[in-house]
Amino acid sequence: LDEPLQKTFCFPPIREWDISQDIDHILETQSALAIDLGGTNLRVAIVSMRGKIVKKYSQANPKTYEARIELILKMCAEAVFDAVHLNCRILGVGVSTGGRVNPQEGVILHSTKLIQEWSSIDIRTPISDALHLPVWVDNDGNCAALAEKKFGHGKGVENFVTIITGTGIGGGIIQHNELIHGSTFCAAELGHIMVSLDGPECMCGSRGCIEAYASGMALQKEAKRLHDEELLEVEGMVDLKKAEFVSAIHLINAARLGNSKAGAVLRTGGMALGVGIVNILHVVNPSLVILSGVLATHYQAPVQQVIGQRALTSAQRIQVLTSDLEEPALLGAASMVLDYTTRR
Numbered sequence: 001l002d003e004p005l006q007k008t009f010c011f012p013p014i015r016e017w018d019i020s021q022d023i024d025h026i027l028e029t030q031s032a033l034a035i036d037l038g039g040t041n042l043r044v045a046i047v048s049m050r051g052k053i054v055k056k057y058s059q060a061n062p063k064t065y066e067a068r069i070e071l072i073l074k075m076c077a078e079a080v081f082d083a084v085h086l087n088c089r090i091l092g093v094g095v096s097t098g099g100r101v102n103p104q105e106g107v108i109l110h111s112t113k114l115i116q117e118w119s120s121i122d123i124r125t126p127i128s129d130a131l132h133l134p135v136w137v138d139n140d141g142n143c144a145a146l147a148e149k150k151f152g153h154g155k156g157v158e159n160f161v162t163i164i165t166g167t168g169i170g171g172g173i174i175q176h177n178e179l180i181h182g183s184t185f186c187a188a189e190l191g192h193i194m195v196s197l198d199g200p201e202c203m204c205g206s207r208g209c210i211e212a213y214a215s216g217m218a219l220q221k222e223a224k225r226l227h228d229e230e231l232l233e234v235e236g237m238v239d240l241k242k243a244e245f246v247s248a249i250h251l252i253n254a255a256r257l258g259n260s261k262a263g264a265v266l267r268t269g270g271m272a273l274g275v276g277i278v279n280i281l282h283v284v285n286p287s288l289v290i291l292s293g294v295l296a297t298h299y300q301a302p303v304q305q306v307i308g309q310r311a312l313t314s315a316q317r318i319q320v321l322t323s324d325l326e327e328p329a330l331l332g333a334a335s336m337v338l339d340y341t342t343r344r
């Protein structure tokens with residue numbers, strides 16, 4: 001209608017429809033609740049469609065099944081409540097957890113000692129019963145791989161592997177754009193690649209696993225040992241008597257400040273991780289390895305060096321990158337929800 005006619009019939013002015021604004025709005029509001037259960041921490045987050053962590057909640061992961069489920073439900077209830085005020089519409093819940101997971105059943109089949117009382121656990125039912133939302137579950141390393149694929153360096157990469165270092169070491173393998181789970185959901189337990197016939201004891205009951213050399217827990221154990229022998233502290237470091245607890249970070253600081261014993265522990269960790277990764281290259285031949293977690297930046301150079309020295313020529317042309325994602329396991333848990341609920 002031309003303007004005079006529009007005025008005559010009192011039509012409201014026609015708003016120009018901006019589709020990009022509407023899509024933006026949907027992408028901002030549609031969200032997932034993500035849960036990550038690790039050897040130390042229990043995290044819950046509201047994650048938007050674009051992979052933005054809108055709000056995050058952290059607690060120590062309780063040591064018993066009952067306390068853990070209770071805390072998960074309490075943290076989720078708080079997040080669901082907050083989501084309303086944050087204008088986030090929760091489409092479902094994604095759970096990332098240590099242990100072997102059957103994603104079809106939503107069951108944690110088995111866990112190492114890193115998470116006690118966490119074997120043969122149906123995690124889907126209590127969460128979906130309490131929140132009336134659909135629930136997806138997978139292993140934390142596998143979730144980290146999903147996050148890299150959707151939001152990180154793994155975007156558009158057909159074959160890649162990710163290694164996430166926290167208390168333990170988790171892994172995820174994307175082969176032909178899909179996660180591999182194996183015949184009994186034990187594929188990509190990359191922390192338990194063994195790099196020596198004996199070596200340090202691992203939480204899985206074996207020895208010589210890369211987790212026993214290079215994880216946060218392994219480095220913390222070595223830091224404590226050096227500290228007990230009064231061999232950790234060097235000039236320029238924070239006063240360790242005042243430090244609440246000795247961690248992998250103190251070991252890294254000590255090594256930086258010239259403590260040769262701390263340096264040797266870190267070198268062994270880097271070497272073990274590097275050799276483990278060379279083994280992975282020779283099994284699945286990915287084009288990219290993504291390191292994530294608290295120690296990733298410290299391991300990138302040693303891993304690259306070991307690959308250069310020990311991998312077969314055909315496996316040498318591989319990129320090793322450090323993840324640029326804030327919380328890969330949480331984001332991957334969210335991605336399961338966002339991918340399934342918005343699939344057309």
Ligand code: ADP
Pocket residue numbers: 037038039040041042165166167168215216217220247248249293294295
């Ligand atoms: P989870 O294993 O529970 O998934 P995180 O990924 O949060 O835990 O990592 C926690 C572990 O990482 C701790 O057990 C500790 O060994 C290590 N860690 C935590 N903070 C730091 C830090 N600032 N520097 C180095 N290591 C750290």
Ligand code: BMX
Pocket residue numbers: 037038039040097098099100110111112113114115139140141164165166167168169170171189191192211
């Ligand atoms: C352990 C194992 C893995 C897990 C990895 C990283 C359990 C409970 N955990 O190797 O399944 O991926 O730890 O876990 O069996 P995080 O605690 O370091 O996050």
Ligand code: MG
Pocket residue numbers: 036037038039140166167329
């Ligand atoms: Mg973790």
Ligand code: CA
Pocket residue numbers: 139140141142170171172187188189190
């Ligand atoms: Ca895994």
Ligand code: ZN
Pocket residue numbers: 191192202203204205206207209211212
């Ligand atoms: Zn092990």
